[in-house]
Amino acid sequence: MLVTGNDILVPARAGHYGVGSFNTNNMEITQAIIHTAERLRSPVMVQMSEGAIKYGGQDLANIVIDLARRATVPVALHLDHGSSYESALKAIKMGFTSVMIDASHHGFEDNVKETKRVVEAAHAMGISVESELGRLGGIEEHIVVDEKDAFLTDPEEAVQFIEQTGTDYLAIAIGTSHGAFKGKGRPYIDHARIEKIASLTSIPLVAHGSSGVPQEIVERFRAAGGQIGDAAGIADEDLQRATQFGIAKVNVDTDLRLASTVGIREALMANPKEFDPRKIFGPARDVMSQVIEHKMRVLGSVGKA
Ligand SMILES: O=C(COP(=O)(O)O)NO
Numbered sequence: 001m002l003v004t005g006n007d008i009l010v011p012a013r014a015g016h017y018g019v020g021s022f023n024t025n026n027m028e029i030t031q032a033i034i035h036t037a038e039r040l041r042s043p044v045m046v047q048m049s050e051g052a053i054k055y056g057g058q059d060l061a062n063i064v065i066d067l068a069r070r071a072t073v074p075v076a077l078h079l080d081h082g083s084s085y086e087s088a089l090k091a092i093k094m095g096f097t098s099v100m101i102d103a104s105h106h107g108f109e110d111n112v113k114e115t116k117r118v119v120e121a122a123h124a125m126g127i128s129v130e131s132e133l134g135r136l137g138g139i140e141e142h143i144v145v146d147e148k149d150a151f152l153t154d155p156e157e158a159v160q161f162i163e164q165t166g167t168d169y170l171a172i173a174i175g176t177s178h179g180a181f182k183g184k185g186r187p188y189i190d191h192a193r194i195e196k197i198a199s200l201t202s203i204p205l206v207a208h209g210s211s212g213v214p215q216e217i218v219e220r221f222r223a224a225g226g227q228i229g230d231a232a233g234i235a236d237e238d239l240q241r242a243t244q245f246g247i248a249k250v251n252v253d254t255d256l257r258l259a260s261t262v263g264i265r266e267a268l269m270a271n272p273k274e275f276d277p278r279k280i281f282g283p284a285r286d287v288m289s290q291v292i293e294h295k296m297r298v299l300g301s302v303g304k305a
């Protein structure tokens with residue numbers, strides 16, 4: 001069933017488990033996300049960035065909404081990294097049931113102002129809002145944040161921000177970063193910071209940049225002709241611990257990008273004569289389903305629907 005972000009995340013925070021919020025850009029990714037959630041009896045969020053909306057528009061949103069409506073588990077459609085009030089409202093008009101306004105690259109006051117505006121409008125329409133305080137490293141779609149400008153979320157500021165904006169859930173910067181190269185070796189996750197923020201707040205917390213970049217997938221990517229440097233993601237146990245402390249929404253995009261590309265490359269390498277799209281995109285869907293299943297087990301959302 002199609003529900004709001006709060007319907008999924010408030011129980012997740014209370015139950016100390018995480019719910020994957022997976023980025024989609026086409027039908028096969030959407031099917032892999034929702035069908036795996038149904039098979040594992042897991043709530044799930046499907047998210048579209050502004051780039052995905054540019055790429056697939058209402059056509060893609062309708063695929064998500066229809067699958068979500070028919071799903072036997074709770075599914076929310078979420079706007080990832082909404083960059084403006086207009087973008088958030090446009091998504092709500094398209095049928096999104098959860099929207100992020102990401103004004104975290106502004107100063108505190110401007111972030112509060114921008115977030116508050118979206119919260120008031122979205123709540124008037126019964127839609128949940130995610131906002132962000134702190135800055136991740138890596139590339140957030142259109143914003144390149146290099147390490148020196150990244151800053152972790154201050155717990156006291158988070159309390160003020162939540163009070164002043166009324167945001168439903170809050171993305172916090174705790175050491176993760178977007179993309180396949182999350183720092184040299186094992187990225188440092190500031191669990192103490194998560195625990196502190198969670199102890200002072202009661203709303204669901206969000207971790208961006210939470211792909212695990214499984215080495216098995218990276219090796220298959222290279223073996224099938226892909227080229228990638230020394231890619232690294234968030235260790236499963238670090239993510240698992242984060243959900244114990246209060247992280248309820250966990251954003252995953254890179255893992256699905258790698259998994260789908262592995263499926264496609266392997267299909268084409270195995271049979272150069274193949275040109276039936278079902279035999280090329282079908283394997284992508286299968287590899288993504290395996291990666292999604294692993295993530296749901298790490299987050300503890302299996303059986304929670
Ligand atoms: O935070 C993310 C995705 O992060 P990854 O690059 O780690 O999948 N989307 O908003």
Ligand SMILES: [Ca+2]
Nearest residue numbers: 102104105132
């Ligand atoms: Ca941001």
Ligand code: NA
Nearest residue numbers: 079080081100
């Ligand atoms: Na988001």
Ligand SMILES: [Zn+2]
Nearest residue numbers: 178208209251
């Ligand atoms: Zn993100």
